[in-house]
Amino acid sequence: MTVSSAVSAAPVAPAEQADPFRYGWRYVRRELPSGQLVFEQHPLTLDDVHYPQEGDFIVHSSEHERIRNYLYDALRAHLRADPEVVVLADVRVAWSAPGLRPLGPDVVVFSGVRQRRDWTTFDVAAEGAQTLLVVEITSPETRHIDLVDKVDEYAAAEVAEYVIVDLAGRRRSGQIVVRGYRLQDGAFLEAPRDADGRVLLQVGSLRIGTTGEDVLIFDAQGHPIGDYLEVEARLRDAEARIRELEERLKRAEGQA
Structure with a gap:
């Protein structure tokens, strides 16, 4: 048996829409009659997006990615003092609830994690972790899943808090809506x-809330937590002001 690096696209049924890969794709290994192994690119279905496998590539909009990256960075920065708290983005999660299939939350926060790993699937039971927060960002295709199906699934998984950033709902209401839920009595x-x-x-x-057309996380005092680019810009401005003050001080000392 030989292994080939050749990658081909799997046949697509005629009933599929013009872009069969609109949800994403995965590579599936197949052995040819000759014994050669090839990897075929298979389009994902909406069910695959709901219940991902390791290695799946799921298509997201640039706005979805920007919001997710901001939430991930802001939560990591604010919760970094606790070594047993882990914030993950777009990582498959295997839940401890019997019969509940693994999901791929946009952002998730765990506590009680004793050792950090390079997770492709985070096994809640194996890690002995508690799920503090899940954040999902809706897309037009997944909005019903996030608003309906995952509400029940995350409750069954004993997720303490579930937040939905309804980005797709902006098409109807004209603004992003943030929905929040807390687990109580299951x-x-x-x-x-x-x-x-x-x-x-x-x-x-x-x-967590909205300001204008954006989503922001605020600290306990109500101050917004900026994104990385904003924080970096402020830091550079502060460094420039410090250099300017140092130059003024040197000139003043030289004239004394």
Whole structure:
């Protein structure tokens, strides 16, 4: 038996839409009659997106990716002091609840993690972890899954808090809507909000809401947590002001 690096596209049924790979794809190994192994590119279905396998490539919009990266970075930065808290983005999660299939949340926060690994699938039971928070960002195709199916699934998985950033709903309402839920007695109830309408999170005493056309995380005092580019820009401005003050001080000392 030989192994080939050849990659081919699997046959697509005529009933499929013009772009059969609109949800994404996975590579499936197949042995030819000659004994040669090839890897075929298979299009994902909506069910595959709901229940991903390791190695799947799922297509997201640039806005979806930007929001997810911001939420991931902001949560990591705010929760970094606790060595047993882990924030993951787009990693497959195997839950401890019997019969519940693995899911791929956009962002998830775990506590009680004693050893960090390079996870492709995070096994909640094997890690002895508790799921503090899951955040999903809707797309037009997955909106019903995030708003309906995953509410029940994450409750069954004993996720303490579930937040939905309804990006796809903006097409209907004209703005991004943030929905928050807290687990109580095995079911999700709507999470409380502050005076500005932001969802109050138990994890890190944070808040999440919208401002204009964007989604932001706020600290316990209500101050927004900026994204990496914004923080870097502020740092560079501060460094420039420090250099300017140092130059002024040197000139003043030279004139004294």
